[in-house]
Amino acid sequence: MSTATHRTTPSTPGAEEPLLRVQDLSVVYEPVGAPATRAVREVSFEVGRGEFVGLVGESGSGKSTLGFALTALSKPPARIESGSILFGDVDIASMSAEELRTQRQGGFAMVLQAGMNTLSPVRTIRKHFHDIFAAHRHVAPGDRDDRAAELVGRVSLGPEVLDRYPFELSGGMRQRVTIALALSLEPQLMVFDEPTTALDVLVQHAVMDTIRELQAQEGFTAILISHDLGVVLESAHRVMVMHDGRVVEDAPSEDILRRPQHEYTRMLLSHFADPRAEHVALPGLEAPVAGTATSAPSASSSPAAGGGLELRVQGVSKSFGAPRRGAQPVLAVDDVSFTLAAGGATALVGQSGSGKSTLAKLITGVEKPTAGTIHVGDAEVGSLRRKELRDLRRSVQMVFQDPYAALNPLSTVEYTLTRALTNLTDLRGNALRKRLHELLETVGLTPAAQFAAKLPHQLSGGQRQRVVIARALAADPQVIIADEPVSMLDVSLRAGVLALLRDLRERTGMSLLYITHDLLSARLITDDILVLHDGRVVESGPTAEVMRHPQDEYTIRLLDAIPDPARVHGARPDRGDLP
Amino acid sequence: MRYMLQRAGWFLLTLWAAITLNFLLPRMMPGSPADAALAKLAQNGPVTEQTRKAVEAQLGVPDGNLLQQYLDYLHQVVTLDFGVSYAFYPEPVTGLVLQALPYTLILVGLVTIAAFVIGTLLGVLAAWKRGTWMDALPAVGGSFLGTFPYFWTALLLLFFLGYVGHLFPTFGAYSATTVPGFSWAFIEDALYHAALPATTMLVTSLGGWIIGMRNAMITTLGEDHVTFAEANGIPGRTVALKYAARNAILPNLTGFGMALGGVVGGSVLVEQVFGYPGIGFLLFNAVTGQDYPLMQAIFLMITVSVLVANLLVDIMYGILDPRTRR
């Protein structure tokens, strides 16, 4: 499938007349009752016909705002403040609403971020196509059904999806339909705004392949907006890096990869690594080298605080009641067994629906297993009663995925931590306050007194996640379960939080169960790995070994789905050491 | 299908609960409504044993056998036999109610449907033209009219258009000279008499629909599928109606049942003002005459009508939202 992507040189972008010329464009946000902010600042660039340009940046960099401006979809409170966007030789600001509407056929199209909501929930896919054909009359009424079927075929879907409603399709299928709809406009320019962000890794990979193939076949000009430098580098001929509303670097992908000029680009690149490599390192964080990590780590050497507890999962299954009578019950976890050694670190890797989060709920006693036993130290989690379960919270704690949701927006850091300390420890008064400040210092939030008084919205994502970790540490737990703790964070913040988790484990000797879909982070902070697929463990072993020499077909697919710009741009010699 | 069965089951369950509530209500009240009722009846002449039993089944006796009374009461409900009214002695309650029912059903039914359609359209327009006078006028005007007490609006219209302007009749559902029947003359006369009550209810209930639809529509307009439809060059009118409004109407429909209860309540006041011989006016007469059996029967009738209307709305919802058809 990925053969179409093997291009080392851009397919001669039109040297004559650029398709898109952006000059000194600034976009402001002017919300009612709040100060205005400038999201895009004096941006200028050109895009030639047939080019595939990537637009990469972290959250808040203004990349999506720019995308909406380019396709004339900016809505209040966003407003184009100054500058011009020339499409062909027409300034899109000069177009009337009706001109703008009619030019969307054969002009510029937009594919929005994959979500539940890009398609109207009460209209069939066929109706979506017919609405577009009726709006532009570029397909004769008699040919419309055939054309719709052909278009969904282009994105590898069968004609039967035409009579489905959006809620009857999977996320990946919905995103393919969205692409086919945009394609039906026969656009010259297609802007993809985070087209695969909400999708699973394997689906993401397949959808990106489709986008690349379509672009190669149809020859439309593409702008791919993404936070994921890997995805962009793998697909685009040219990359623009956005930071703080400005384009800080604009260069061919190969140059970005090999000779990044701007400091910010270099920083982004430094957070990008291949988990399959022999040596894997991010700034301030280096993975154990393959072969040396099989023995239990420094747990015995520094049992400073609580030390770790062994976590033993034996033959655990969990089925949920059938959603409807007559249907099969859903087997979320299917006969899973593993042992996390005291002081060890194990990664639980899988896509959404693989059962990894259910397993976390079983281990923490939130749900009861249908079969099998789970031991934390001597306690059997499944048999604990409510009171005993509360006691278990002293030894088993959880770090949540979304730091924006895991803190009560109305509670100060001090309140959040005080409640955990009051409930789970015997500390009171001054001793409690002292411990609270100690916790904040442990997670790197200094000066502690200043952070204690803050509300979540006054903290950055990374700082919030540190507060979440501090709360989990309140009772000196012996086991920490971290459920995708960095997946909601910007790339540049991830390494810091991961390093914190690793250091904590080394210092206190606690055991860490790290749940993730991201293989790179698993490689960096764990010793052992379990790959979960459809509720079953398909592969397990030392993390570095599994990454470098995967045995199971599913693990191989997961590893292959990782964007690999080097494969496209030949920056590194092909690894011959893969089996 | 599953959804429809669920709604039908829910309907039967609430119907039973409403009937039972109607049974319990007079029994939970202090004093003995039944004794009061029997005393009233006695003023009109001797009370037969049959009438006494009917009243007791309906309103309860202090230390009677509750289960037996409940069964008698259910029998009454099923056979639609609610005894004799004493405010309109010796008319049977059922006859009075059935006589009044068509007037209210037609008045409230038509007004509700009209208010829903007009209010929804204005709400769509307001949201689509947000920030312009087409938004401000219906939103503020509608909510201002919506806070008018029903009876007050009715009195104003009655005073200005009836007493002062002599444009509309001031009392009743038809002229004394017209004979009720299925004739064009009667229908014309009935519509003429219904104009003011209908206008009152339309004006007062419209605001709620406008605001509800406007807010739902504004929320929907911010959703991705609307942006995507615009990005695909689908004309504004199609986006507004087929995409945004089509989705926004769903949460609004859910509020229909609750709103209906309010309109029915308002109709009681409106009918009283205009002396319109519907269920509401009858209820008012029952209340002022302390005619408990009649009052209970009317309350039951109103509740059941609202439940039926809710069932119809649920069915409509099922048709409009494909997600219920799983």
Added chain:
Amino acid sequence: MSAMSTALTTTFTASIRTVWGNRKARIGLIILGLFVVLAVLAPLVAPYGPEDNGFERNQGASAAHWLGTTAAGEDVLSQLIFGSRISLLVGFGAGGIATVISVLVGLSWGYVRGWLGDVINFVVNMFLVIPGLPLMIVVATYLSNGGISVIVAVIAITGWAWGARVLRSQTRTLRGRDFVEAARFSGERAPRIVFREILPNMTSLIAGGFFGSATAAILAEAGLEYLGLGDSTVISWGTMIYWAQNSNALLTGQWALLFAPGLCIALLATSLTLINFGIDGISNPRLREGSTGR
């Protein structure tokens, strides 16, 4: 806890700013403020006592009686001013009680799982579909002349269900948030999670529900009084219209007697509805004032 109070104060001032920033809500707050001042200062503001009936009857407007006198020889303006007390009392009393019930039911209903939730669901939906005013009429008839407290109780009991439903669905949303799960991991117990973690995050919905119930209560009270089902000796806007109607004010042409109290009811109810425009903007930022640029 001081930490909590500062946090709440911060959000509270921000909310006030959002509401005040909405033009409609600002007008509503000003009207409501005027009525409250009138009600509190009634003895000082009103030219006569509300029950002074020594004046000439059925008079039209004059310098001595700006709005004329009633059929019983009372000053209409003074009655109007004192009448605001009853409407505010019933509105805020019944609205307050209904809100408390809806908070208690809505939050526990949103938090519990299983059959208990189904039972509450049934009861709430029952209260929702039963037409409120007819039920109030029936109950008020049985409890004839029970006074204002009966009216408040009847209105509150029939008016809580909608709020409970709104709060329940919001509770369901919030209980799925990680911070609720995290609170459980911090060893918090259910009541504290519901009332300390979840409740403060729904203040705008609760405030909106309160003003909605208060509006409905004011209108319902006026309706009941108008039908003569309240305490007809109390001076309220509803009873004023009741007595005006009884003395055939329409036929005698004294329409101010009907017009003025009704307008006051409508204005007070409108002010509450306008305030809710602003509060809607807190719960749903998309509803804040602005245009779609069409």
